[in-house]
Amino acid sequence: METRVASPPNSLSPSRASDFMQCPLLYRFRVIDKLPEKPSPAATRGTVVHAVLERLFDAPAEQRSLPRARSLVAGEWERLLARRPELRELFAEDGAELARWLAEAESLVERWFALEDPSRLEPAERELFVETKLESGLRLRGIIDRVDVAPTGEVRIVDYKTGKAPPPQFSDGPLFQMKFYALVVWRLRGVVPRRLQLVFLGSGDVLTYDPDESDLLRVERKLLALWEAITRATETGDWRPSPGKLCNWCDHQAHCPEFGGSPPPYPLTVQPRLPEPRTEGSEEAEAEA
Numbered sequence: 419m420e421t422r423v424a425s426p427p428n429s430l431s432p433s434r435a436s437d438f439m440q441c442p443l444l445y446r447f448r449v450i451d452k453l454p455e456k457p458s459p460a461a462t463r464g465t466v467v468h469a470v471l472e473r474l475f476d477a478p479a480e481q482r483s484l485p486r487a488r489s490l491v492a493g494e495w496e497r498l499l500a501r502r503p504e505l506r507e508l509f510a511e512d513g514a515e516l517a518r519w520l521a522e523a524e525s526l527v528e529r530w531f532a533l534e535d536p537s538r539l540e541p542a543e544r545e546l547f548v549e550t551k552l553e554s555g556l557r558l559r560g561i562i563d564r565v566d567v568a569p570t571g572e573v574r575i576v577d578y579k580t581g582k583a584p585p586p587q588f589s590d591g592p593l594f595q596m597k598f599y600a601l602v603v604w605r606l607r608g609v610v611p612r613r614l615q616l617v618f619l620g621s622g623d624v625l626t627y628d629p630d631e632s633d634l635l636r637v638e639r640k641l642l643a644l645w646e647a648i649t650r651a652t653e654t655g656d657w658r659p660s661p662g663k664l665c666n667w668c669d670h671q672a673h674c675p676e677f678g679g680s681p682p683p684y685p686l687t688v689q690p691r692l693p694e695p696r697t698e699g700s701e702e703a704e705a706e707a
C-alpha cells in the first residue's frame with residue numbers, strides 16, 4: 419500500500435488556494451494528511467476531455483476535425499487507465515454506464531467545436547506547467563490548459579471547464595484561478611496576458627477577462643494573505659471546518675467534526691504560540707481599560 423508522508427505545504431496552486439478559501443479543514447486533509455479520495459466519473463471525464471483537446475493539436479490544422487476529436491476519446495480513456503488502473507472500478511459492473519459516460523465525453527468535445535475552431539488555432543503551449551517564486555518566497559504553481567500567442571506578442575490564457583458556467587455573480591471563483599495563472603505568467607515572462615478565457619463545455623459559454631497590472635497586484639496581495647493564514651494554521655494545527663455546498667462532494671465527512679467525525683491526529687509538530695508583541699498602542703489601551 420502506498421505510504422503517504424505528511425509534510426508542511428511549500429507552494430500554492432489555484433485549486434488548493436480555493437480549497438483553503440472554502441474550507442481550511444479540507445485543505446489540511448488534502449495537502450497535509452494527503453487522505454485518499456475516491457475518483458469520480460465527472461472528474462475522470464474532465465481528465466479525458468482535456469487530454470483529447472490537447473492531443474488534437476498534434477495533427478495538422480486541416481485534420482483537426484470533429485470526427486477525429488471524437489475518435490480520440492476512447493483511446494485517451496485507455497491511456498488514462500494504463501496510468502491509473504484503479505479507475506477501471508468506476509464502471510466495473512456496468513458496461514452500459516461506461517458507454518454512456520464515453521458518449522457524454524464525446525458530446526463535450528463536440529460542444530467545444532461550436533465555441534472554438536481548432537483548425538484556426540496554433541497554441542504556443544498546451545498543458546503548460548508553470549511555477550514561480552514571489553519576492554516573499556511564496557511559490558506559485560499550476561498547469562495552464564492552453565497558451566495562445568498572437569503575432570503581435572499578446573498572450574491569451576485559455577482554460578477548459580467540463581462543467582457549466584456559473585451565474586455572473588459567482589464568476590469570481592473561476593476568474594480568480596485565471597488571474598492566478600496570469601500573475602505567474604507575468605512574473606515569469608514579464609508580460610501581462612492580454613486576455614483570460616474560460617471555455618465552459620458543460621453549458622457552451624465562454625467567459626473572458628482582460629486583466630491589467632493592478633488586477634494582478636491585487637491577486638498577489640490576496641495570495642500573500644492567504645499564505646500567511648495557511649502558514650499560521652500549519653504551525654498551530656488550527657484548521658477550522660467551514661461547511662457549505664462543497665460538503666455534498668467532500669470525501670472526508672467521516673473525519674469532519676461538522677458530520678460527527680474526528681480528524682486523524684495532526685501529523686506535524688505544533689509550534690508553541692508566542693505571546694503577541696506588546697506595542698505602545700496596546701499598553702495605552704490596557705491602561706485605559
Ligand code: SF4
Pocket residue numbers: 441443444659660661662664665668669670671674675676677
Ligand atoms: S465535510 Fe465540509 S466542512 Fe467538513 S471538511 Fe469537507 S468541506 Fe469541510
